[in-house]
Amino acid sequence: MSSEKQYMLVAAIDFGTTYSGYAFSFRDEFLKDPLKISANNWNAGSRGLVSLKTPSCVLFEPSKKFHSFGYEAEDKYAELALDNQHQDWFFFWRFKMSLYKHKHLSRDLMISDATGKNMPAIDVFACAIQFLSMDLLQTCKNQVSQIEESDIRWVLTVPAIWSDAAKQFMRESAEKGGIPSKQLLISLEPEAAAILCRYLPLDKLSVGSNALSPFEPGSKYVVIDAGGGTIDMAVHEIQQSGKIKELYKASGGHWGGANVDKAFIDLISEIIGKTVMEEISKSHTFDLMDLYREFEVKKRTLVPGQNGKAVFKIPFQFIEVYKLLTGKDVTNTIESIQKYKDSIAMKGDKMIIDPRVVHTIFSPSCYEIANHLEDLLEKCERHDIKTILMVGGFSESRFLQEQIRTRLPDCRIIIPADPGLAVLKGAVICGHDPSVVTARVSRYTYGTCTMVPFMSKIHPHSKMIKNKRDETYCKDIFAKIVQIGQSVSSEELHVLQINNPADEDKDVKDIQLFVSTKANPTFITDPSCKRIGCLQLDFKTPEHTQKYSVEVAILTSGTEVTVRVKNKSTGETKLENLDFLA
Template identity: 45%
Template sequence: MASKDFFLVAAIDFGTTFSGYAFSEVTEFQADPLRVSTCTWGSSTNSVMSLKTPSSILFRPEKTFDSFGFEAEDKYSNLSLDNMHRSWYYFRRFKMMLYNSKDVHRSNLLKDETGKEMSAIDVFAASIRYMKDHLGDFLSRRSTQIRDNEIRWVLTVPAIWDDAAKQFMREAAEKAGIDGKALLLALEPEAASMCCKYLPVERTETRIECFSPGSKYLVLDAGGGTVDITVHEVNPDGTLKELHKANGGPWGGTTVDEAFLDFLSEILGADVLEAFRDRHRDDYIDLLREFETRKRAVKPDSDSRVTFKMPISLHELYREKKKAEIRDAVRDHPKYGGKITCAGDKMRVEADLVKDMFSKTCADIVQHVRKLLLNPVTKGTSTLLMVGGFSESPMLQDAIKKGFPDKKVVVPPDAGLTVLKGAVIFGHNSEMIVSRIAKYTYGMKCFRSFNSAIHPPERMQIINGRKEVPGCFDKLVEVGKLVSPDKPVGPKTYFPFENHSGFTIKLFASPKTDPSFVDEEGSIPIGEVDVDCRDDKGSVTSADVYLIFGGTELELKAVHSDTGRETKAKFDFLG
């Protein structure tokens, strides 16, 4: 879709903890790239107002969509009060499935909060469809008349995801009713980088210094589930090139939530906490909501106790199971005695205990960034750009600043919206990122003539009277090398087998720089694509194959030898 073919760019940031959308018209972008509109979300049960809504979704017992976000949380809580929730399907923070799964397929199932299963792609598609339809209603209320074919859609994905997870999200979006030809995938730290490029600093017209030509900066995108990191250098023309392959890990804000639950489990017992989650789902959701609010206010210099409201149902459940009171358990606890007090439904916790809930996560992030900055290719990186919802935490900000006192640490306003707004900018100008670093060594599966000097004899086979070695790794791109969507890799000429009209390219990836065989340890099959070699008259010929690396999605281009006809195809990474 060329820029003249769309009137508006709409981006969906589908996060582990929270999701949202934003948009801008072409004329708005041309006047001011930061003029991006967002939606305000709210809960009907309390006064919570947010620019994002929880990534929670509710399906009816027959597996049809019911609600998303705050509405899903509130309704599921009400169902729990009436003990009617067990036949419904409720999913929260399910995006991590695509990070944790090493084998992503269209047939993957997701378990809901009570262990019932649904098709994962149906859950993701329903979530994206909700955001898409919500935007349509929002535009209608603004009396903005825009047809579906005038919208370019952008969907954010973590840069550390593999190709199968990216394709899964694309197919989920298409299943949600978004035209694949109008859809772009934006890597989250890159989107954030593009947004920050336009941000003024301290309300002046001076742009962030790290975006001057020749500058190197690290983008730390700390979200709910993962921390996504990339390092960029600014080219003389203002475009960006990646210096180090995207990396990161599962150190998002939800790990602090898990530390809080572990803390409660130590005090109350795992059996009590599990029963509380199962039998009082409404209060359990409220408890997590309150902690989400409390943890954002925790500061490294805090010395006053933090107050948590403990639901009455939790006190009653503890009394039923332990034949004792929570206040007594707190008072007599060998580890926490004297550091926690209980009064009524309030639990007051010493500041240091709450700060400790951040310590492991922050330490893991600092250690990873430190290791990354020791790499020779990142030498000269002067600025650490912190974006994502978890980057708004004073605890994480303090850990990064203390861990890297020689670096300038920049946290833009509304860091949690930086990726979302940047995704809109990316939709208007996706050519800003001109090159990336290959995450793996990519190659095709091929046959080679047997060479006793390099091939193990047990791999040799006699094929059509010739000594051949199947399963060899035909390297195309080496891990760590610069790749660009403007410079396809190739060509390599392939011929179909006898009596075939085309051939199948099977692509493999390896963490090694020079793998010999596709079945070596660490090598993984990542996708395949069929290439048709027939010309306009049905005659079969060869094709020159190019691989297009460097974009957010891997593509293939085949040029037919006789006709010069060009075909493009994307790999099927889901199998």
């Protein structure tokens, strides 16, 4: 990946769980004003609205040919559903989290659409990214017609807590979608948001005009990227140069705004019953999506402790299907449920919910986030962090804000204007200056497989092997190169030299790479370890010595990992990205 070339244009894509968007800026404009960033205005189709993001949904024809993305896909699917012609089409929405939930991610991953039909995940992601990139490119060419595709640095955002395999999956999806890999930068979402906030004036950070900037050299903070799917937390320190150093490995979990949406849908399902909800999900998918959207919009305005009740419009089909399948009126059913008879009511197609019930919808996610944040600050106690930067769409939730303020009253909470766009705009700045983060903390222990002389008092007998010279060795030793929690500078090379006894009938050696979630794994077969790649080196030399010497190096360049393997006898070197999807 070229980080030295000065690209004419930086184009960033923020592919989110619920909404996606893109933004861009030209280099000459960036040098004058880094905040001069253009974002697309999406026409919300049948809703008659204009927004800066579009729903993360993709529609394919029955032949699996790509049809549309975003609002256009929603409207077409709704049109098909009205005529009951949608069953053979493939409609994917809120599918990004599939890359986080699968522990053993591979290129062959299949994902299900809204009605349970499967397609290869890489095809779905690739088509979505291709649509966004082509739309972005056309928007840019409308401004500068002579721009060439080779003039563009592409930036794709991913959660910081995603695995290396998930990051690689997104890179390969983007490449399949037409973005040249050498022009693509993977940007971590909380980092991108923090980078933007560094440039924002104080009045855009909700800290007051007389307050000290939270981004002065020496400042430390936790950034919470609260999106629809994952919650990312990163701990940063501003260096004297103004660049960012990560102080603790990124962490978080699946507690985003979509979980609150699901809690609301689960409440509806509890009232109307599982059988009715399954029928609606299968035969009235778009009505279910309408309910999700109704809550998605309304939840941003809900305030903890408000005296008034929350009112939600329930799609007519919910009421009709319930009556058809049960012979009952949903209003009477609610009144018969002891715990809801005084807190939930139906009037026509309006569901009126008591504030106490609304609180139970938000509480689980907000509680998990605040718990994790408290735990993180305790682990980073020596850094004395008192500033919390909240970004992402879910950061707008007053319920989440109140939970964090209540649990951490001594911390300063900073929420920038338009927190939902912070990641996207920050990714553009990151594309112009990829070196803005000087050091990150490794989320894994990286190493390779080696052998050591067998010692009966230390090594299990099952690991003992003999070579052709009848020498005994212990196999499967995890030789550590980088340790979990270790601070690693950008472009830093971590080298390990291994001397192993040769196996004379093999001229080609497999150099295997492993990761572990433990700091000091003993064997590559430990439960915490996973094989992530293999490189082959030719060890046939004129001397054909009895031992071979290998230098294995991990290069932590930016947000991705590269390995370099060198045959010390011949000087042969291989440098390539690890294959986490093998």
